[in-house]
Amino acid sequence: MLLVGLTGGIASGKSLVTRVFRDLGAHIIDADRIVHELLEPDQEACKEVLDHFGRDILLPDNGIDRRKLGEIIFNDPEKRAWLNRCLHPKVFAAYTAQVSHLRDRAPHAIVVFDAALLIETGFNRNMDKIVVVYAEPEQQIERLMSRDKFTREQALVRIDSQMPLSEKRQYADYVINNTGSRADSERQAREVFEKLRQDEERA
DSSP states (O other), X not given: OEEEEEEEOTTSSHHHHHHHHHHTTOEEEEHHHHHHHHTSTTSXXXXXXXXXXXXXXXXXXXXXXXXXXXXXXXXOHHHHHHHHHHXXXXXXXXXXXXXXXXXXXXXXXXXXXXXXXXXXXXXXXGOSEEEEEEOOHHHHHHHHHHHSOOOHHHHHHHHHTSOOHHHHGGGOSEEEETTSOHHHHXXXXXXXXXXXXXXXXXX
16 A cells, blocks of 8 residues: 655645546545534534634534634634644545545555645655646635636635645655646646555565
8 A cells, every 4th residue: 555645735726636536546634524524513512613713613514614613714714723733634644544444345446635735734654655736826816816716815825724835846756747738737646546556566
């Protein structure tokens, strides 16, 4: 089994690479999806977050309004740090449980952990290989403004909350440069996955 950390920055293009890897046979564990599950109304983490931030962040269906929560934490480093301390250990525990289950039924799997804050949290040390998806800051801003309808200032706040991609590249075994066309990024992703296959065979 090969444990691969896939990371980058917000709007750097990780989802495109994840799709290519999945199509080629990787097992994807998505940190953001785990967070969604943790914040379901019946989960203990949801109760902890509501106790800390108040019920103003609730949607009518009693789910957490992630956009409203984002506005709070991206403008208050202390509140962002609290949320990370609350959620990250639970995310990593869920990841570890999924990997343990996979070891029994797919011992030669390539398991890709898609996590934006993989390096910032230090969890990259648990990976066999690191793949960083790179985009220029201006491209990230444009994508956030188009995709999420953020203002330029809102986009910048989110980008600035993460380690610069130019720094993350230094941790990478493989870099996928998502600054050109979609087809070019997909080609790079296929090439990197072939190298990961070879890494798994050598492991």
